[in-house]
Every structure is written in C-alpha cells, then in structure tokens.
Amino acid sequence: MARDRSVSPVGASRFERPYAPPSRTASKKRNSPTSPTSTSTSANTMSFSHASQPSSASTMQSSTTAPSSADTAPSSADTSPRPPTTPSHHKPAIIMHSPARSFPSAASDADPDTDDWFARFRSDPDLSLARSDDCPDRATLAAVYDLPIYQSDGTAQPFGSLYDPAYALHQRQLVLFVRHFYCGACQAYLQALSTGITKEDYFGIPVPTSIFVIGCGKPDLIPTYKKMTGCPFPIFADPSRQLFKKLGMSVSMNIGAKRPEYMAEISAPRWAYGQVTTIRKSLKDPDGIRKRDIVRGGNMMQIGGEFLFDEGEVVWCHRMRNYRNHAEVAVLRKLLELDE
Template sequence: MATIETKQDVTAPAPAQHKSTPAPLVPGNPTPPPSQAGTEPKISTSADTPDNISPPFSPSSTTPVLEKDDVGLDFAGNVDVNDDLPTEHDLKRVGDLLVLDAKGQSRPFKDLYQGEGVAPRQLIIFVRHFFCGNCQEYLRTLSSSITPESLLALEQPTFITVIGCGRPELIDMYVETTNCSFPVYADPTRKLYDLLGMTRTFDLGKKPGYIHSNLFVTSVQSIMQGIKTGNKALKGGDFKQVGGEFLFEEGKCVWVHRMKNTRDHSEVTEVRRLVGLDGTRPPMRKRWSHSVKKATAEGKEKEGIAGRMRSASWGKVRVRSKSRGAKGVTPPGETKEEEEMKLSGRPTV
C-alpha cells in the first residue's frame, strides 16, 4: 500500500507587536509599579552616596563644619556660629583638659582662669594654627596696644592668655615672631576648641582693622616660617580650625566671641573697652607706684652722691693749685715766667 505524505504548513503568523501602555496613575499611588512602568527597580549602592559627606570633627561636636565642596576660592560667606556662653556642664567637661607650655609641661585648662595666683579676670584667646599670618598680626597689634602692666594696674586686675592648636615645640617661634607679651599654650588635640563651640572653616571674611599688611605678604611669611622650621612645618595645627575669645571673672565665663572666619578675632579697640582700658590711662596700683617712687628716689640719691664726689674732687684740685701758687713752687722743668704765662692765658714759646 503506497504511503502518501502530505505537508502541513506549520508556519503560524507572528502576533502583532505593540508598545505597552503604562497604567494610569492612581490617586495616592503616584509612582507606577515596576512591572507597569517597564523598568526594573534600582538598587542603591555605596557608589551612589556623595563622597563629600563626612562626619563632624568629633562625635561630640555640635558646631557647623564646612565641607570641602562648600569652600570656594572666593572665600565668600561666614560660618553660622553663635556667641552663647558655655554652660556649667561645658566648663566641667573642659576644666580638666590639659594644655601644654613651650617645654611640654601640662596643666589643667581651669588653672588658667581660676588657679592659684592668677588674676581674678582672665581673657583667654584661642588662635588658629601657629603659622597663621592673620593671628600673628592680631597678637602683634594686641601686644603693642595692651601690656601686662596696664592690665594688672586696673581696679580689677586682668590678664591675657593665648592658646593655639599646634604642637608645643613651636610656641617659642610663635612668641618671637609675634612679639607676644602674654603666655602661650598649646592644645594639639583641639578638644577645647570643639567642646567650647568653636568651628572649622577656610572662609577669609573681610579685612579687620588689626591687620596692617596685605594677604599676599602674610601668606608668603607663613610659608617661609614653615620652611624654616623644617620637620615641624606640619605641626602648626589644623589649617581649618578657627578660635575665639573667652572672658572669665572669678572662674565664671561672662563673655564670648567665636570666630566666624579666619580673620574674625575681636578688634583690639573692643578688647580695650571690654577690659576697661578705653584709651584712658589706667590708675597705678599702690604696689606699682611704690616701686616706681622707690626706684626714682634711689636714682636721685645715687646722682646726688656722684655729684657731691665730683664737686669735692674739683674743689681739691682748685685748692691744690692755689696753695701751689701761694707757696711759689714751680713744677720741675718749668720757669716761673712760663708758669705765669699759663695762668694768664698767654701762649708759651
């Protein structure tokens, strides 16, 4: 029986292709489901996190910190900090923190404003890194306008102390460069700056009255100072750290100014008004006036003794010459005529 093969058309027409239309948005569900939108859900990774996000200076810091993308070359704007007084809790936290002198010897911070033998009123100035030309200019102007003697002569004796955020081995260089007449300490950890509400910024701000040189000169001087110190060039302190001024009376903080930019120290005229100098001559305290009078009396007495000795010696010479002339004694090698000519003022031949 013959087998008859029949061909069947197995080719089926392809279904019509059409674009899927997303489902209409439903009120209360503004984002369509991934299946309706035709896209896969995006999985966020660490690569999507901006790299300019960084934690504050320390976990306890509540002060604003400028991030690197916020710092422009034009140095525009100020940091938003306040001048609120530190609380008793804040002062307890910082009281036992150590500051270092030029020899590396440490002492608690609270000893600077309530320790034994310190003035009852203490102005503590926090400066930036030890190579900062702006802070150096500030201390030069301050030291030329206010002296330790004028502060201690006030009715309420006052003193000034300076604290920087660099290493203590740079303090001697800093004092010599600034001609600072006040003691300088170091807080390399910057914990005092942080806990007392001071911040960090590169913002330059407007030029204050205490700076007498231009920005280029101070910048070059800062660079040269760093080069001269050799391996200490990187020990000056954090370049972004700014400071401020804190006035203590009888162990309590009564006035605060925190820097908003790198040139925002309190003007020297304001400091003079704050401590009570006000451009007037302060009254001399008894112990100072007594020492001045004593020194003056001693000087006059010494001058009188010296004057009497000179008069006595000159009188002896005159008496000796008169007695010699009265006796008619002629010096050896001279004739009587020559001696008379000398006494009359006539030249001798």
C-alpha cells in the same frame, strides 16, 4: 565701673612665676570651706622681678547679718526648741572644680553691678564684636576643666587651673584661642595686641585680669611662635583641639571678606605670601623650625576666639567666623576698661 584693686594685673604675662602642680595637701585644701591659696600659672620667665599679692578673687567673703528678734526669741504660741541658726559667714564657700564638683550660684554670688556693666558691651552699636556670643554653661566648663594644656617644655596642666578661683592669681582671665602657629593673621593679631595693650596698660587694668594665649600646634613650637609674634603673654598648646571643639570653635575655609583693623595694612595676597616667607626664614634660622615642624603647627582650618572669665565663669566670649575674625584690640581694651 571701677573697683579698688589689691594687686597689679600682671598675673598672665611674662612677669609671673611658673605654674606648679598642686600637692596632695593643696588638693585637700581645694575642697575645704576656707579659701585656698592662689597659685601662679604662667610658663614664662620673668624679665624683671615683681612681688605679687593674693588677688581679691581668691578670697571669698560674706557679710554677717544680725539675727532679728523673730529668729532669736520664740513666740508665745510656739515654745518648742529650735535648731541653732548658722550665721551666713559660716557657710562654706563653693568653688568650681571638675564635673563631680559643685559650682557657685550666679544669682546669689554675682556682683549686682556685673550684669549692668557687661550690658554696655552687648548693646554698643559702635563695637559690634563686643556683643557676647552664647557663653559656655557650667556643664561645659566642667567638661573641659581637666583637659590638658601644654607649656613649651611639654608640662601639662588642667585648663581649669587658668580660671578656677582656687588657683587663679586674679579675678578675671582673658583667654585668646589662636589658629595654627604659622597663621599670619593671628601673628598680626598678637603683634597688634602687644602694641595695643602695653605693659603700662596691663598694670593699669582696673580689675586685675590675666591674659593667656592657646594655640593648636605642638608645644615645642611655642618658643618659635613667641619669637615671631613678640607676644609677652603666656602661650599654651592644645594639639588635640578638644578645648576648641568643646568650647564651640569650629573649622572653616572662609578667609573672610572684611579686612580687620589689626590687618589694616596687610592685604590677603601679602598675608598668604608672608606665611610662606616666615616659614622659609625660620627654616634657615638655626634656632628656628625644622622641615618636619611645618606640619606640626596645627590644623590649618581651625579657627579660634576670645573668652573672658570672671570668678570661674565665662561672662563674655567671641568665636571667630573666619580666618581673620578675632575681636578687635579696641574691643578688648574697652572690655578691660582701659578705654571709656
């Protein structure tokens, strides 16, 4: 299924404007029946200019149904006055916000083709990881909405600002949770992802989709991590690991028996040795880490996962079972409709 797109899917890459916290006027508009203005959420500097237009996900429309004769003319048996009927297009749009806020009804607001589209991935025998784990429900998303995530300069913003239709630049968001900032497996994964989803691929995603990366180390280590991985997507930090915990990602000491495709040429001994070598090189680099940063990369046993949001709800997710269990790049490409 492919949809007409109104913007290029550059909302989560290095090509996006930095996130700006909403003003009081914006927060008032947030609860308004009309659709709020989308706000960019990237923390990265653009390597070239790009003019973004509002995403179709930020504009909520309803079709107007003409009233029938039964609604406009009273029957002969009932001559009592009736209250005026509010047209469907006057019903206020309900936006997902924090625990005290309301959420849209999946039954009434969902695209009728969405379930059929995602059913392909849950039943695909060739891509087992494309089968979704249990997705976080609305109560869980409400609980994590206001949890802070940090940019490299220490600026905090609510996690919900990444996927809330009131602020999200695009209709969908793919959020990748990685392990500690020195994990060689996750570094290899982001390198494979950067190669597997190029800038041209990113512009060609049929449904505008933002891609974000969240790690569990200290925020000031993000520039070093970006340098190690060459990742073009915005990277945030959750040093408290509250997001990891509440979204169902656990800790583990399981290295994983199966070598993933994104580590096809990296054996377990080479992987372990590579992490030590990477840290040593960075310590010698004037712009690299310092000795005290070795223990600031994040919990060594924390594992992550991948979550796909659509219109403010998680429609697909995969939680890692071991240190080398990210969803394969081929799975993500198919999920984003880059491959048939």
